Amino acid sequence: MIEFWIILTGVLVGITCSLAGVFLILxxxxxxxxxxxxxxxxxxxxxxxxxxxxxxxxxxxxxxxxGLLTAFLIQSLQASNIQExxxxxxxxxTLFAIGVLLITLFAGNVHLxxxxxxxxxxxxxxxxxxxxxxxxxxxxxWMLSFVLVIDVLYLAFFFKELKLSTFDPVYAATIGLxxxxxxxxxxxxxxxxxxxxxxxxxxxxxxxxxxAPAASAYLISRSVIGMIGxxxxxxxxxxxxxYYLAKWFDTSISGMMAVSLGxxxxxxxxxxxxxxxxxxxxxx
Numbered sequence: 387m388i389e390f391w392i393i394l395t396g397v398l399v400g401i402t403c404s405l406a407g408v409f410l411i412l413x414x415x416x417x418x419x420x421x422x423x424x425x426x427x428x429x430x431x432x433x434x435x436x437x438x439x440x441x442x443x444x445x446x447x448x449x450x451x452x453g454l455l456t457a458f459l460i461q462s463l464q465a466s467n468i469q470e471x472x473x474x475x476x477x478x479x480t481l482f483a484i485g486v487l488l489i490t491l492f493a494g495n496v497h498l499x500x501x502x503x504x505x506x507x508x509x510x511x512x513x514x515x516x517x518x519x520x521x522x523x524x525x526x527x528w529m530l531s532f533v534l535v536i537d538v539l540y541l542a543f544f545f546k547e548l549k550l551s552t553f554d555p556v557y558a559a560t561i562g563l564x565x566x567x568x569x570x571x572x573x574x575x576x577x578x579x580x581x582x583x584x585x586x587x588x589x590x591x592x593x594x595x596x597x598a599p600a601a602s603a604y605l606i607s608r609s610v611i612g613m614i615g616x617x618x619x620x621x622x623x624x625x626x627x628x629y630y631l632a633k634w635f636d637t638s639i640s641g642m643m644a645v646s647l648g649x650x651x652x653x654x655x656x657x658x659x660x661x662x663x664x665x666x667x668x669x670x
Contacts, residue, residue: 391512391524393629396643398530399583400621403595404603405537406579408614409572411600412552417471418457419596421478422573423580423589425456427485430581435492445581446529453577454570456481461569508586508639526586533582540575541614544568549610591640595621598647602654620650 410416429452433444456477463473511526518528541548551558551568559565576596583592603616628643635642 388512392508395508395511395526395586396625396629397622399587399595400625401618402534402537402579404599404617404621406576407596407600408617409548411604416597417474420593421456421474422453422576423592424478425452425481426581428452428481431485431488449577449581450574453573457573511586529582533578537575587640591644594644594647598651602651605654605658
């Protein structure tokens, strides 16, 4: 049963991050995933200092605040003629550093440290359980399931608007789509996805799960729906395959899941290059 909960947690991380990552890649905002996955530490520490607890509700609220603050500050710097990559680098390192300092000064005696944030420990997931509606499951499974429902509903309700604002933002603004609302609501889903995932797998795997499956899917997809399907499939494959490879090599589960994502991307990339070369050969 322990193995089941670990694999299920990894699969849920793969699905939620893969769904959110599709529009991150299409909007060319993949570095925003790295930024938010680190700056949520700032929000979580602030939440702990206020509530003196690391409860799920407090973490989620803190993550949303940190994610929206990150997006707002980066957007503000870009409006001041600072390049996007410079703005992201400046904001996420500053907020992450403030979070680290707050942990050191005020939260040194709780289960919250930089190593826990960066690497996580999915193997400990089965022992931290919640009982809701007379059902007992690991806290991570509850949180990831809750966020997955939110992500699916968000995509279902705003899919057309997100697609239009992604591919033709000028036309979207012309017909009156609320671009600011779409941007910040999307950043909210990224924040929720990040905080639900990083407690068990760490910020490094969250970034990998947000970017790598969608990037792999982008290489072989002909539509947004197809890209979502491929992305989710790759996320699930990396979670399951990464777990069993980690068990075989007796190493970090989260780390091996990230390695599996890199392996899938390389295979897809090489397959695409081989297909393109054959196509050019046949033409000639």
